[in-house]
Structures are given as structure tokens and as C-alpha cells.
Amino acid sequence: MYSEILNYLPSDRLLFNEEMQNHTTFKIGGPVDIMVLPQDEEDVATVVSFCRQRDIPLFIFGVGSNLLVRDGGIRGVAMKLGENLDEVEVNGEEIQAQAGIKISALARIAAFHSLSGLEFAEGIPGSLGGALVMNAGAYDGEMQGLVIEARAISPDGSIKTFKNEEMQFGYRQSIFQSNGYIIISARLKLVTGNREEIEERMLEFACRREEKQPLDKPSAGSTFRRPPGFYVGPMLEELGLKGYQIGDAQVSSKHAGFIVNNGNATARDVLNLIAYIQQKARERFGVDLQPEIRVVGED
Numbered sequence: 001m002y003s004e005i006l007n008y009l010p011s012d013r014l015l016f017n018e019e020m021q022n023h024t025t026f027k028i029g030g031p032v033d034i035m036v037l038p039q040d041e042e043d044v045a046t047v048v049s050f051c052r053q054r055d056i057p058l059f060i061f062g063v064g065s066n067l068l069v070r071d072g073g074i075r076g077v078a079m080k081l082g083e084n085l086d087e088v089e090v091n092g093e094e095i096q097a098q099a100g101i102k103i104s105a106l107a108r109i110a111a112f113h114s115l116s117g118l119e120f121a122e123g124i125p126g127s128l129g130g131a132l133v134m135n136a137g138a139y140d141g142e143m144q145g146l147v148i149e150a151r152a153i154s155p156d157g158s159i160k161t162f163k164n165e166e167m168q169f170g171y172r173q174s175i176f177q178s179n180g181y182i183i184i185s186a187r188l189k190l191v192t193g194n195r196e197e198i199e200e201r202m203l204e205f206a207c208r209r210e211e212k213q214p215l216d217k218p219s220a221g222s223t224f225r226r227p228p229g230f231y232v233g234p235m236l237e238e239l240g241l242k243g244y245q246i247g248d249a250q251v252s253s254k255h256a257g258f259i260v261n262n263g264n265a266t267a268r269d270v271l272n273l274i275a276y277i278q279q280k281a282r283e284r285f286g287v288d289l290q291p292e293i294r295v296v297g298e299d
């Protein structure tokens with residue numbers, strides 16, 4: 001049944017039995033039955049209708065920088081909106097962009113046009129789509145403060161434009177984490193600033209990251225959401241977990257808020273490490289740590 005998709009899309013947009021570890025910043029994840037690399041919106045719509053008509057599960061991802069894919073991989077189709085679909089248009093203080101563009105690339109385009117607001121995105125490796133789903137943020141900003149509206153395809157194939165207030169943003173939270181829509185593009189509003197100052201701020205953020213984060217090792221960024229009243233890094237340090245390792249998954253010895261892959265970590269290693277940390281945090285601080293990273297696929 002899966003090979004039928006070749007009747008709808010050219011073979012250079014399809015990868016069969018593709019290892020998800022080649023498409024996640026964690027470098028972890030088993031095979032997906034079919035990976036689709038859409039070239040345009042029409043491809044996205046084609047895949048949605050192909051999957052819907054055959055009841056094939058469809059998973060969407062961008063850069064895979066907030067993902068832990070289990071070792072058994074993903075059944076059905078995984079569509080990657082991270083490499084193509086990257087057109088951008090700047091109109092005054094507004095930016096219209098497709099979901100696949102990297103948010104850090106968008107930040108640089110904004111800086112080039114002396115537009116301020118996206119500086120925080122320097123160094124966030126995700127796509128615009130993924131950044132909206134996660135309401136990505138850092139330092140002094142997050143996506144919620146910039147987005148005017150987003151165009152998305154529903155699971156039944158219809159197009160809907162979501163206004164900012166309809167996106168139910170919260171801390172690393174949006175409606176797209178549960179409504180099954182695929183974000184295709186978005187319109188952002190920035191403010192005019194001074195190009196040099198914008199670029200200086202971006203450089204400063206990049207330096208801070210370099211100094212504090214384990215950027216030399218595969219990871220998916222912060223493992224846990226920040227619980228009210230605590231910072232995860234210091235909490236894990238106090239628990240003596242900095243550097244603690246299960247298999248090749250390790251609580252980073254540079255920043256305890258990150259789990260890193262020391263080479264051959266499996267998703268099982270990471271999940272066991274997460275469970276161990278959660279147990280320790282509960283016992284000592286009575287805090288229920290919730291993963292920020294999205295865990296998908298089967299064991």
C-alpha cells in the first residue's frame with residue numbers, strides 16, 4: 001500500500017525506511033516507513049489527502065530539534081517541513097514566511113532589514129513551524145509576541161488561518177501541540193530598530209549559548225519545562241546528577257538542563273535517564289518535572 005505514494009509524488013521527494021536519527025539533532029530515532037520531503041504546499045496537501053484516504057498515520061516535523069523518536073521508529077508517514085518551504089517576504093515591519101525556514105535564518109533576515117524582535121531566535125536550531133508549535137523563546141522573547149497569524153492545513157485537508165489569540169500560547173505551549181494542524185506559513189510583526197544594535201544583541205546571545213550550552217554534542221535542547229519556582233539546571237546539580245549517565249545518554253556536565261548523546265545513545269537510554277531524574281526530583285523536591293522534548297514513535 002505504501003508504494004502507492006509513488007503515483008502521487010516523484011521518488012526524489014520520498015525516502016523509504018529512513019532512519020529518523022538522520023533527521024533529529026539528538027541523532028536518535030528508529031526508521032520511519034515513509035519520509036516525505038515536500039517541495040511546496042501542494043505536496044503537503046497531496047500527502048494529507050493520501051494518508052487520510054488510506055488511514056495512514058501522518059507525523060509532521062521540522063528540524064527535529066525538540067524531538068526524541070523512539071528506537072522502533074514511526075509507522076506510516078513522517079513529513080519534514082524543514083528544508084524546502086522556506087520562502088520569505090518582508091513588507092515594512094511585517095514578515096511573511098513559510099514554515100520550513102529556520103527561525104535563526106529568519107532572525108538574520110530580520111536583522112538585515114533592521115527589524116527587531118527576533119534576536120532571541122539566534123541559536124535556536126528549529127524551523128518557524130516548530131517554533132510556533134513550541135512557542136519557542138529565549139532570553140527576552142518568544143514567538144507569541146511576534147506572530148500575527150499562521151496558515152495551517154487541518155487533518156481533513158481544509159486550510160485555516162489562526163489569529164494570534166486563537167493559538168492558545170503559553171510557556172512552550174500552543175494549540176498546535178494537540179489539534180493536528182500542519183503549519184504552512186506565518187505572518188510576523190517586528191519593530192524597526194538599528195541594524196548594528198540588533199546584530200550586537202544576536203552576537204551576545206550566541207556567545208552566551210556557546211559559553212553555557214553543550215553545543216558540541218547532539219541534544220534536543222532543554223530536556224524539561226521549567227517548573228514554577230525552580231531552575232532545572234541548578235536543581236539537577238543539587239541532586240548530584242550533572243554528568244550522570246545511562247548508556248550513552250548523559251546529563252550534560254556543561255549544562256545539567258540538557259541531556260546529550262555521547263555517541264550511541266538510544267531513545268531507551270534517554271527515557272530511562274528522564275525517568276530517573278524525575279524520580280529523584282520528586283523524592284527530594286516534590287517537583288513533577290515534565291519533559292519539554294516531544295517523544296514520538298514506538299519502542
Ligand SMILES: Cc1cc2nc3c(=O)[nH]c(=O)nc-3n(C[C@H](O)[C@H](O)[C@H](O)COP(=O)(O)OP(=O)(O)OC[C@H]3O[C@@H](n4cnc5c(N)ncnc54)[C@H](O)[C@@H]3O)c2cc1C
Nearest residue numbers: 061062063064065066126127129130131136137138183221
Ligand atoms: C542546542 C539547542 C538549543 C535550543 N534552544 C532553545 C531555546 O533557546 N528556546 C526554545 O524554545 N527551544 C530551544 N530548543 C528546542 C527547539 O529548537 C525548539 O523547540 C524549536 O522550535 C523546534 O523546532 P523544530 O523545527 O526542530 O521542531 P521539531 O523538533 O521538528 O518538532 C517539534 C514539534 O512541533 C511539531 N511540528 C514541527 N513543525 C510543524 C509544522 N510545520 N506544523 C505542525 N507541527 C509541527 C512536531 O510534530 C513536534 O511535535 C533548542 C534545541 C537545541 C538542540
